[in-house]
Amino acid sequence: MMKCDVIRDLIPMYMDKTASAETEEAVREHLKSCRECKGFFDSWKAYETKEAGSENKKKLERAAEVSGADIAELEYKFASLSSKLKKRRLRNLLIAIAVAVSVLTYVTIDIVNTLKRKDKR
Numbered sequence: 001m002m003k004c005d006v007i008r009d010l011i012p013m014y015m016d017k018t019a020s021a022e023t024e025e026a027v028r029e030h031l032k033s034c035r036e037c038k039g040f041f042d043s044w045k046a047y048e049t050k051e052a053g054s055e056n057k058k059k060l061e062r063a064a065e066v067s068g069a070d071i072a073e074l075e076y077k078f079a080s081l082s083s084k085l086k087k088r089r090l091r092n093l094l095i096a097i098a099v100a101v102s103v104l105t106y107v108t109i110d111i112v113n114t115l116k117r118k119d120k121r
């Protein structure tokens with residue numbers, strides 16, 4: 001059984017579907033059996049998807065109650081998870097752009113070379 005802290009650190013990756021299949025399975029299994037982490041997961045999902053403010057607040061309060069954590073502490077944790085997730089998304093986006101640019105460059109060079117060859121004929 002994995003520790004709750006470890007699971008909570010993995011939740012952003014789990015949410016973003018960037019975790020390995022093994023990690024995903026471990027998180028899923030843990031959430032089934034651990035009320036505290038499930039509460040954490042649900043309220044964080046609400047936080048991340050920016051549900052209606054009062055609804056969000058209620059879920060945070062419930063999560064704080066279930067996990068015995070302070071709301072301020074929980075909000076702080078969510079904010080840091082959220083920024084981690086944003087950074088990861090940004091990095092993935094930058095990688096995708098870099099790949100697209102290099103493919104485009106390759107294709108352009110290929111076209112230019114083809115045109116040059118035609119000119120020579």
Ligand SMILES: [Zn+2]
Pocket residue numbers: 003004007030034035036037038
């Ligand atoms: Zn747990």
